[in-house]
Amino acid sequence: MIYLVGWQYNGHDDQYPAWFEVNPLLKRPEDATAEESLRWLMREAKKYHTTVSLHLNMTDAYEDSPLWKTYVKEDLISKNEDGSLMVIGKYNGRKAYQVNYKNEWEKGYAQxxxxxxxxxxxxQEAGTVHIDAWFARASKGHEESMVTEAEYQKKICNYWMAHGVDVTSEFIIDYMSGLIPYAWWFNQGSQRYLDIPAKLYCGGKINPDLKGDxxxxxxxxxxxxxxxVWTDFNTFSSRKDWQGLFAERFYLNSVPYFFLNQFERKSLEGKGQNRMARYSQGVEVHLADSTVRQYQQLLRKGDDVLFPAIWMQEKALVAYSKEGYQQRVWTLPIGWxxxxxxxxYQVSAKGNVFLKKTKVKKQALTLTLEKGQVILVLAKE
Structure with missing residues (x-):
């Protein structure tokens, strides 16, 4: 899934709460408008098993927005206790004001x-949208608590869902459990992992800036x-050799994540580096030796992995090694x-290349992987 940041007007955070014009820089020469080009991109991406959607903001309002006068006149901006409009930040040299969720909903502007x-x-074809920096704040000038604003925020979320669009958020929003299925930054304590299953609420990365575990x-x-991956944030330039870094992060993070999210989290045992997470169906994750096992069969050891490719219809495994290895014997997982x-098959950005057929003896498979290599293993039953 790719969420486009800066798709509207002149780019990121520009002219909210309006979002009625596509950024002209997205226009292709052969299209009449940028809007037409964006529609083309969203539909063309499906040919490559990719969903393209939007990065939005439903919180901020700017004075240069086409909707600014309307939102002030209709009392759709939250207020401080003295009645002044609530400023919540300053971005790109412009003040950002808090949209009042209750009034915006009740007067139909959110819809x-x-x-x-x-x-x-x-x-609706994409089925998802990202709402960034989606915070509920008390509006003392309206005598509204944060709880009231949060209730209207839920109504807005339900409205998206009723039209076939799931919402993702920037951070975990506790009271949105069961509504928002995915947060881009997923900082939380260990007990919450045990209390809230992945099928209800899961997330992207743990933000190191928030000093999470x-x-x-x-x-x-x-x-x-x-x-x-595609952009080097140290130089703010595009990486031409992104494939290797993408593979490393995908196969060492996302693939184990997909696998683990299938199971019920049972317990977290031990302390510090000696912790072990125990799951249903015999799955254990050990921090001390960086292993993942199911019924004692090894699926991961450090930066070497052999996991089920659960997104494929065929019975398949993916093998990856960050540093490579020679003649390693893997016991194939449950069900094999x-x-x-x-x-x-050799997996690459240009597609899968057949390598060879090989026999499996006593549920054991011997593999040799080069540094950063990805191998797809398809069962022939």
Whole structure:
């Protein structure tokens, strides 16, 4: 999934709460408008098993927005106790004001904004949208608590869902459990991992800036962000050799995360580096030796992995090694005990390349991987 940041007007955070015009820089020469080009991109991406959607903001309002006068006149901006409009930040040299969720909803403007987008772009085909920096704040000038604003925030979220669009958020929003399924930054304590199953609320990465326990990402799974792969944030330039870094982060993070999210989290045992997460169906994750096992069969050891490719219809495994290895014997996981032969494919950004067929003896497969190599293992039953 790719969420486009800065797709509207002149780019990131520009002219909210309006979002009625596509950034002209997205226009292709062969299209009449940038809007037409964005619709093309969203539909073309599906050919490559990719969903393109939007990065939005439903909180901020700027004075240069086409909707500014309307939002002030209709009392759709939250207020301080003295009646002044609530400023919540300053971005790109402009003050950002808090949209009042209650008034915006009750007067129909929130619904109108969403309906405009649904008509402009195939968001219902994408099935998802990202609402960034989505915070509920008390509006003392309206004598409204944060709880009241949060209740209207839920109504807005339900409205998106009723139209076939799931919402992702920047951070975990506790009271949105069961509504928002995914947070881009997933900082939380270990007990919350045990209390809230992944099928209800899961997330991307643990934000190191928030001083979170990074080890929880290994114990309970963590996905990845693509923006730091395609762009080098040290130089703010595009990486031409992004494939290797993408593979490393995907196969060492997202693939174990997909696997672990299938199971019920049972317990977290031990302390510090000696912690172990125990799951249903015999799955254990050990921090001390960086292993993942199911019924004692090894699926991961450090930066070497052999996990089920659960997103594929075929019975398949993916093998990856950050540093490579020679003639390593893997015991194939549960459900592979009757597999006698497999096909091996080299995975690359240009597609899968058949390598060879190989026999499986006593549920054991011997592999040799080069540094950073990805191998797809398909069962031939």
């Amino acid at each position: 109108h904004r969403i309906q405009v987008l649904l008509k402009m772009l195939p968001l 990074q080890a929880l990402g290994f114990l309970f799974g963590t996905s990845m962000h693509g923006e730091g 005990d009757h597999v006698a032969e497999v096909e091996l």
